[in-house]
Amino acid sequence: MRTSEKWRTYPEDVLPVFVAEMDVPLAGPVVEAVTEALRRGDTGYPSGTGYAEAFADFARKRWDWDGLVPERTTMVADVMEGLLEVLDAVSGRTDAVVVNCPVYPPFYWFVKRTGRTVEEAPFGADGRIDLAALEDAFRRAAARGSRPAFLLCNPHNPTGVVHTADELSAVARLASRHAVRVVADEIFAPVVLPGATFTPYLSVPGAESGFAVMSASKGWNLAGFKAALAVAGPAATHDLARIPDWVKENPGHVGVIAHTAALRDATDWLDAVLAGLDENRRLLAALLREHLPQVRYRPGEGTYLAWLDCRDLGLGDDPAAAFLERGRVALSSGPAFGTGGAGHARFNLATSPALITEAVRRMAAALP
Incomplete structure (x- = not known):
């Protein structure tokens, strides 16, 4: 059982996709x-x-x-x-x-x-x-x-x-x-x-x-x-x-x-992780198209972070708050990132496909 910030910040029923930690075994x-x-x-x-x-x-x-x-x-x-x-x-x-x-x-x-x-x-x-x-x-x-x-x-x-x-x-x-x-x-x-x-x-x-x-x-x-x-x-x-x-x-x-x-x-290990992140990047885009087509997502070229434009969902300046309260999934709050952050949320891709899929399902369920 991991005990880092990602897994201890929220109650156990909350799925965490916020802080920049990866869910991978070490090299x-x-x-x-x-x-x-x-x-x-x-x-x-x-x-x-x-x-x-x-x-x-x-x-x-x-x-x-x-x-x-x-x-x-x-x-x-x-x-x-x-x-x-x-x-x-x-x-x-x-x-x-x-x-x-x-x-x-x-x-x-x-x-x-x-x-x-x-x-x-x-x-x-x-x-x-x-x-x-x-x-x-x-x-x-x-x-x-x-x-x-x-x-x-x-x-x-x-x-x-x-x-x-x-x-x-x-x-x-x-x-x-x-x-x-x-x-x-x-x-x-x-x-x-x-x-x-x-x-x-x-x-x-x-x-x-x-x-x-x-x-x-x-x-x-x-x-x-x-x-x-x-x-x-x-x-x-x-x-x-x-x-x-x-x-x-x-x-x-x-x-x-x-x-x-x-x-x-451990550069071979890094290359394997990058390949997995690329697959996760494409998976998230597909899941959003299917379950949250109003969310605009421009896949990033680097990092394992996805910046989601949720302004068309009607969740206000801080959609991450609604996803947490109604969907029990924790994303990073967009307004904290300064000008241009309102209506956005940050999603951490560095996890399993199953967790990404469940996170998007919960996000969709959080819509009014």
Whole structure:
């Protein structure tokens, strides 16, 4: 019986498809590496560059990118902490931070907690970056302070959009024009489904002063093993030095071992999971067409999250509340994702086909 957040937040009669956890057995090499570490009593503080080296090898093989240089990285506890540490290195607490929206709710919560202002740049009607809206947000952010930043989410949570090389290059040009520092959350980078290609932000021209924060946690279902990597572009090395040395000790040592084993020895496992997620993506689309044809769903290119436009169901701004109360199925609440979230809900695909089928059945039963 699992005891994580997904399975303990709601009563037992509620079917959970909200938080970004996967319902999969862990990869064998990860289990073996962690078990061996526990046998040895190797449970101290993290050390060395093994995690960065493993990520660099993975990036070279997976994305044909050799720009992840271990000397331009530092370990951090997790992606959100890493993003905040990088923001402190490149901007001040009174500066503004731009986000594309709708977006992962902690982008708002954590940034505002630091005292910074969030400026939104809504996606276009096609669900992709609206460069005019982004430039307008950059201008507003620059007017608020001298060191604005842009938190880029790629692949994007909750929509599953994977930004193209051309889109990222355009972002880099705009950021340079307005002196905005780009910090990319690339936690879902390993989770790109067939038909799409992931482009690391730091690989595009003009992104040399940017940062990325990466982790194996989403790709291999390792959220309980805290570890992530902050990666500086070649022109941002001096900013990397501003991140305190003690931050490197925040990841769990066993977590680093788990992530390193995943990146080095469990790519076949990842490929099998991606194939299953692709099947689930198609299954959800078919079930919605059959049972909830009013719901608009644009299958994502990455992540294992489905962003459902439920505005035609007549359930108000927060359809997830109605699905929970009437259908006993828990989705993520759309309004929490900022502008563009009203009338939407997020559905986690990383589970069994049987659970997806039952969740859609319950959602349909919740309609008035």
